[in-house]
Amino acid sequence: MTTPFITLVGAGGFGRELINWCEDAARASGTPRVTGFLDADASPLDGFGYGLQYRGTDADYAPREGELLLVSIGDPLVKQRAVASLRARGARFASVVHPTSVIARSARLGEGVVVCPLAMVSADARIGDFVAINAMCSIGHDVELGDFSTLSAHVDITGHVKVGECCFFGSGARALPGVRIGERARIGAGAVVMRHVQPEATMYAAPAKKL
Incomplete structure (x- = not known):
């Protein structure tokens, strides 16, 4: 059985925060770890040392076994459009507390x-x-x-x-x-x-x- 993992949707400031919060949740309760991100730009995490894999844009997305998406977009309307597009491609989504x-x-x-x-x-x-x-x-x-x-x-x-x-x-x-x-x-x-x-x-x- 494939170990679940999280891919962020968006890697701006809020995305970087969620990387940290997911690490805390993983240590406390076994929440899947963040291993990559989707973004229109391949470089927003450059220089921060997070080491996540760039997995292309929303339009490139194809689901992989064990993958859950975590939406790290602040603007509600942009978030809504991204979720609709990704869901149409078969995405499954994570929650993080x-x-x-x-x-x-x-x-x-x-x-x-x-x-x-x-x-x-x-x-x-x-x-x-x-x-x-x-x-x-x-x-x-x-x-x-x-x-x-x-x-x-x-x-x-x-x-x-x-x-x-x-x-x-x-x-x-x-x-x-x-x-x-x-x-x-x-x-x-x-x-x-x-x-x-x-x-x-x-x-x-x-x-x-x-x-």
Whole structure:
């Protein structure tokens, strides 16, 4: 039987983070190791010493026995398109949950989910497919996160918030209890969402000012 292995889809900054988090997960729980990457560019890991094999572009992809793909793309719409293309070629996908994260017993995680260090997913939360939850995020009780959404570091989604598909949250953004955020919305870094957000809206906080 072939030992499972992971190929990253995308090898930018987030991809390099996931290489490290996968190594932690492999040591803690036997998660398959990352051995290669797909990317439009063969050189993004040059000089970093990771030693992964370049396996071509998404368009070149053909599944191999034991291979699981881990999507390391931050932009939700780009991520959605990549998954559709790769799935049509027969891809199978991995999820990775960092061992320092806290996942409630009653929470549910979809396919292809990434949960980074020190993140928390609370009671009865529902995390959709291919959602990325970056470091030190907090997902409150009864939250629903739509497929392909991406949370940058330190995002706080409080109880009973409902987030549509393909949403993006910048670092330190916060959604207050019970708000609804429509699909493809973008919430800027540091923004506090206090009211419902329409689909495809962009919400942002005021920039810092000199006193």
